[in-house]
Amino acid sequence: MNVACDIELQRKLTPGPDETLVFDAPKSLVDTPMHFCPGCQHGLIHRIVARTLDDMGLQERAIAVGSVGCSVFVYRYISMDCVEAPHGRATAVATGVKRARPGNFVYTFQGDGDLAAIGTAEAIHAANRGERISVIFVNNTTYGMTGGQMAPTTLLGQKTTTCVKGRERETAGAPIRMAELMAQLDGVAFSARVAVNSVKNIRKAEKAVRRAFEVQEQGLGFGFVEFLSTCPTNWRLDPIKANERVETEMIPCFPLGVFKEMGE
Amino acid sequence: MSLYMDVIIAGFGGQGVMLIGNLLAYAAMEQGLNITYIPVYGPEMRGGTANCTVVVAQEDIGSPIISRPKSLIVMNQPSLDKFQPKLEDDGVLILNSCLVRAEDAQPRVRAFCVPANEIANRIGSIKMANMVALGAYVAATGIVPLEAVKKSLGNVVPAHYAHLIPKNEACLQAGYDCIRA
Amino acid sequence: MADAVQKKFIKGNEAIVYGALDAGCECYFAYPITPQNDIPELMSALLPERGGSFVQAESEVASANMLLGAAACGARSCTSSSSPGISLMQEAISYLAGSELPTVIVNMNRGGPGLGNLGPSQGDYFQAVKGGGHGDYRTLVLAPASGQECYDMMIEAFDLAFKYRNPVLVLGDSTVGQMKEPVVMRGPAPRNDYGAEDWRLEGARGRSPRLLKSLFLEDNSLGEHNRKLAEKYEAMQKEARAETFATEDAELVVVAFGVIGRIAKSAVRELRARGFKVGLVRPQTLYPFPSALLADLARKGRDIGRHFLTIEHNCGQMVEDVRLAVRRDADSAFFGYMPGDMPSSDDFIGPILEALENRNESKEHKE
Numbered sequence: 001m002n003v004a005c006d007i008e009l010q011r012k013l014t015p016g017p018d019e020t021l022v023f024d025a026p027k028s029l030v031d032t033p034m035h036f037c038p039g040c041q042h043g044l045i046h047r048i049v050a051r052t053l054d055d056m057g058l059q060e061r062a063i064a065v066g067s068v069g070c071s072v073f074v075y076r077y078i079s080m081d082c083v084e085a086p087h088g089r090a091t092a093v094a095t096g097v098k099r100a101r102p103g104n105f106v107y108t109f110q111g112d113g114d115l116a117a118i119g120t121a122e123a124i125h126a127a128n129r130g131e132r133i134s135v136i137f138v139n140n141t142t143y144g145m146t147g148g149q150m151a152p153t154t155l156l157g158q159k160t161t162t163c164v165k166g167r168e169r170e171t172a173g174a175p176i177r178m179a180e181l182m183a184q185l186d187g188v189a190f191s192a193r194v195a196v197n198s199v200k201n202i203r204k205a206e207k208a209v210r211r212a213f214e215v216q217e218q219g220l221g222f223g224f225v226e227f228l229s230t231c232p233t234n235w236r237l238d239p240i241k242a243n244e245r246v247e248t249e250m251i252p253c254f255p256l257g258v259f260k261e262m263g264e
Numbered sequence: 265m266s267l268y269m270d271v272i273i274a275g276f277g278g279q280g281v282m283l284i285g286n287l288l289a290y291a292a293m294e295q296g297l298n299i300t301y302i303p304v305y306g307p308e309m310r311g312g313t314a315n316c317t318v319v320v321a322q323e324d325i326g327s328p329i330i331s332r333p334k335s336l337i338v339m340n341q342p343s344l345d346k347f348q349p350k351l352e353d354d355g356v357l358i359l360n361s362c363l364v365r366a367e368d369a370q371p372r373v374r375a376f377c378v379p380a381n382e383i384a385n386r387i388g389s390i391k392m393a394n395m396v397a398l399g400a401y402v403a404a405t406g407i408v409p410l411e412a413v414k415k416s417l418g419n420v421v422p423a424h425y426a427h428l429i430p431k432n433e434a435c436l437q438a439g440y441d442c443i444r445a
Numbered sequence: 446m447a448d449a450v451q452k453k454f455i456k457g458n459e460a461i462v463y464g465a466l467d468a469g470c471e472c473y474f475a476y477p478i479t480p481q482n483d484i485p486e487l488m489s490a491l492l493p494e495r496g497g498s499f500v501q502a503e504s505e506v507a508s509a510n511m512l513l514g515a516a517a518c519g520a521r522s523c524t525s526s527s528s529p530g531i532s533l534m535q536e537a538i539s540y541l542a543g544s545e546l547p548t549v550i551v552n553m554n555r556g557g558p559g560l561g562n563l564g565p566s567q568g569d570y571f572q573a574v575k576g577g578g579h580g581d582y583r584t585l586v587l588a589p590a591s592g593q594e595c596y597d598m599m600i601e602a603f604d605l606a607f608k609y610r611n612p613v614l615v616l617g618d619s620t621v622g623q624m625k626e627p628v629v630m631r632g633p634a635p636r637n638d639y640g641a642e643d644w645r646l647e648g649a650r651g652r653s654p655r656l657l658k659s660l661f662l663e664d665n666s667l668g669e670h671n672r673k674l675a676e677k678y679e680a681m682q683k684e685a686r687a688e689t690f691a692t693e694d695a696e697l698v699v700v701a702f703g704v705i706g707r708i709a710k711s712a713v714r715e716l717r718a719r720g721f722k723v724g725l726v727r728p729q730t731l732y733p734f735p736s737a738l739l740a741d742l743a744r745k746g747r748d749i750g751r752h753f754l755t756i757e758h759n760c761g762q763m764v765e766d767v768r769l770a771v772r773r774d775a776d777s778a779f780f781g782y783m784p785g786d787m788p789s790s791d792d793f794i795g796p797i798l799e800a801l802e803n804r805n806e807s808k809e810h811k812e
Binding site: 286289290293298299300301302303325326327328329330331332419 | 792
């Protein structure tokens with residue numbers, strides 16, 4: 001498939017006089033091919049984030065904080081100011097950005113190795129301080145970029161390149177549930193776990209991202225959304241089977257829902 | 265040679281040795297002199313040992329650390345035992361004779377025995393023995409005018425003790441007179 | 446602002462705070478560690494009063510990364526710590542250097558390695574001047590020896606950080622931090638952001654988005670970036686500065702920095718009074734190192750067989766840079782005072798006389 005051609009085609013799809021536009025690409029999303037593997041849901045998550053930024057009119061006021069992992073190229077796909085953080089430190093960097101520019105909208109985009117392993121301290125304490133920042137956390141149960149090693153979110157029994165016989169509780173512990181953990185902290189104004197494996201779940205995800213952004217804008221505190229996402233390449237599954245695995249294996253371990261929501 | 269003096273002030277924690285170190289430094293600063301002040305605390309806040317080193321000079325001060333002091337104020341016996349051997353020959357020694365054996369002062373130094381606790385107690389409180397010792401020190405060395413020290417009291421006495429400044433002045437004066445009289 | 450000038454009798458640590466505030470510091474992030482806690486304590490009281498932001502971070506890893514965020518916004522940011530904490534910051538310092546972001550980091554050096562002790566030390570010289578973290582980069586390093594320099598060098602540090610878009614370290618020790626001296630404070634310093642409005646992040650309103658990063662994956666891009674950084678470090682060399690004392694006819698020049706430098710000055714003064722031809726160079730910038738000044742002294746002192754003695758509060762670190770600087774015409778002996786307590790000038794008299802003696806011997810040998 002010629003990607004450039006496809007984009008060209010999309011541009012031509014402007015509605016005619018008797019047509020109504022029901023879906024288009026968000027303005028905040030850069031019109032460029034993504035580096036993500038086929039069937040990876042990072043792209044979809046970027047689209048949801050970009051759409052929310054558009055809808056809330058935040059693009060020109062937003063400062064994104066990148067992280068390390070498959071999420072590292074956030075700056076290629078989102079059309080806004082961005083600073084790149086060392087591995088795990090995005091919430092600390094975002095704290096610095098928000099403290100320096102309280103009038104800007106600040107969010108991080110982090111994977112599970114980044115936020116739930118090397119950057120746990122930074123994430124928990126930024127949340128506990130109630131930093132007015134929003135965190136988009138992508139949980140795909142593995143270290144995607146480095147080649148599929150065990151992550152803190154890897155399911156029990158799941159085989160990875162550093163647990164070839166499957167993750168064992170006795171030696172590696174059990175998967176960490178960040179959305180529930182965050183919900184325990186007083187500084188967190190919103191914490192939810194969502195998935196993008198079905199249209200219904202995508203709709204819920206859009207609502208959750210909006211709420212996680214709103215609590216920052218309303219000055220209520222820290223906003224957190226955990227996305228369950230696929231990694232077909234490292235899971236050794238085709239995109240359809242990978243999407244099914246979200247429903248059959250991930251959601252039973254990582255229940256979807258809103259774990260905390262502060263009202264205005 | 266231009267004016268130069270260094271002093272180690274030592275005693276128990278709680279005797280106010282840091283306070284008079286600061287007070288001397290402020291008075292010297294008001295006189296347009298250079299000063300360095302370094303505190304050394306024992307592990308205990310009170311009852312332990314404490315000392316500070318103050319250097320006062322007209323030219324810029326090199327070392328703020330002094331191994332052979334030109335003068336010494338000792339408020340208790342352990343401080344005399346520790347620091348007197350380091351005092352330069354003919355160095356000024358102010359000794360609180362209420363807590364330090366006067367006969368232990370070596371003949372090679374210029375010792376001034378001041379019953380600081382007793383004088384301070386007579387004026388108001390033994391807590392001001394440090395002021396008596398500093399008054400005596402200023403009289404013995406002439407490093408700064410006594411008036412400059414008195415004027416600087418406001419810089420070191422906490423606001424809630426400001427009403428005690430006149431008594432502190434009286435103690436400084438009494439210590440001074442003890443030497444000059 | 447003549448009315449803003451005031452003279453205060455304060456600790457070096459307090460002078461650091463007032464210097465940072467007069468330099469326009471807007472964000473301060475730190476984690477407590479002895480012997481510099483006066484700095485975060487005073488900052489927590491004063492910075493919010495002036496509309497700035499104070500965060501007690503969960504670690505030095507976090508505080509240094511908060512600097513990265515604030516610096517990316519062009520804010521005047523600063524942290525302080527002591528040796529073990531500075532080790533934890535090295536990751537972020539590398540990213541700050543790679544992303545070319547201005548910030549100021551104060552290290553009140555204590556004894557090491559490991560937990561070491563709480564006493565003064567110059568054991569972090571290498572870490573400060575040779576990079577510290579991973580990758581090919583440098584940070585500017587200023588070394589105050591007095592309360593006044595603590596204040597002045599903070600103002601200078603913020604200026605240099607923006608001038609070169611680079612992290613600046615202020616390397617003191619627990620003595621300069623705890624010592625009290627009169628410090629003249631001049632009030633808010635003139636502020637120059639050196640065109641930060643062209644790169645800082647503030648939201649892409651009416652312009653294309655900006656990106657601040659240290660990742661360079663495209664072909665040759667990292668090489669180009671490193672070359673550009675190297676050119677910047679070369680341009681920094683003109684900032685090198687040192688105090689010199691009695692060097693004109695000195696047969697032996699003592700080289701020492703920080704408080705050790707001023708203690709050495711007392712020893713040099715005493716020996717001058719006794720008729721010995723000794724002098725002192727006290728580097729005030731450690732990176733860039735005043736190599737040209739030392740090389741010049743070595744060259745001009747060739748005829749009298751001038752030699753050098755480096756004195757440090759460690760087992761020998763700066764001495765390598767001194768030897769490199771004077772290598773064409775002279776050499777440097779070394780005396781190291783071990784960390785834990787402070788030396789007095791008496792401790793340096795012997796080593797200086799010995800170095801002078803050895804120099805005379807080697808001179809006779811040559812003749």
